[in-house]
Amino acid sequence: MTTSVDIVRKLAAQYHCLMSREQIHALADIITCKKYKKGERILDEKETCKAMLYLEKGMTRQFYFKYDKDLTEHIAYEGGIVVCLESYLKQEPTRLMIETLEPTVLWEIPKEEIEHLSLQEAEIGVLYRKFFEYSLIESQVKADTLRFEPAHERYNKLLQLHPEILKRAPLVYIASLLQMTPETLSRVRSANLNDK
Numbered sequence: 001m002t003t004s005v006d007i008v009r010k011l012a013a014q015y016h017c018l019m020s021r022e023q024i025h026a027l028a029d030i031i032t033c034k035k036y037k038k039g040e041r042i043l044d045e046k047e048t049c050k051a052m053l054y055l056e057k058g059m060t061r062q063f064y065f066k067y068d069k070d071l072t073e074h075i076a077y078e079g080g081i082v083v084c085l086e087s088y089l090k091q092e093p094t095r096l097m098i099e100t101l102e103p104t105v106l107w108e109i110p111k112e113e114i115e116h117l118s119l120q121e122a123e124i125g126v127l128y129r130k131f132f133e134y135s136l137i138e139s140q141v142k143a144d145t146l147r148f149e150p151a152h153e154r155y156n157k158l159l160q161l162h163p164e165i166l167k168r169a170p171l172v173y174i175a176s177l178l179q180m181t182p183e184t185l186s187r188v189r190s191a192n193l194n195d196k
Contacts, residue, residue, distance in 0.1 A: 004029070015127055027117060041099045042098040046093040055082065061098070062098050145157050
């Protein structure tokens, strides 16, 4: 069974942070494991995001409703950090929701506790900052892709950066994530297969 220490070591390696044994254990002491069934809501609209979530196993999506349409904002899987950033930083209710697309095991990293540790331990502060940097870069890449690239290039970028999403997520959510209709996604996928 994976322990909180294993998870912190994995995070430190993934984000290229050198941490002492004491720092690893200090961070491991504040994180908690949560398990969810497929289709469970982790965070609901109007709730406040009080923790970052590290996915050990499974898949989640962040989504919102606009004009009664369910729109997918983000899909994450093993090794990903999930956070409703605005709600988390401002500690205000969110409009985004998080639900599981598969049975999911995740680790909650509570905001208050990691911020306290970050002030005490510089390396934990560096790791915490890297969570934000990665999240902001990913958001910028996604925004630029949606703004500047046609449908087939958006699909190819997702295929290149996150093939797991294309293998495991329902097509309706992939289409929404790529801001295209399911019909357009089908055409793009067919064209892609024919090009090979």
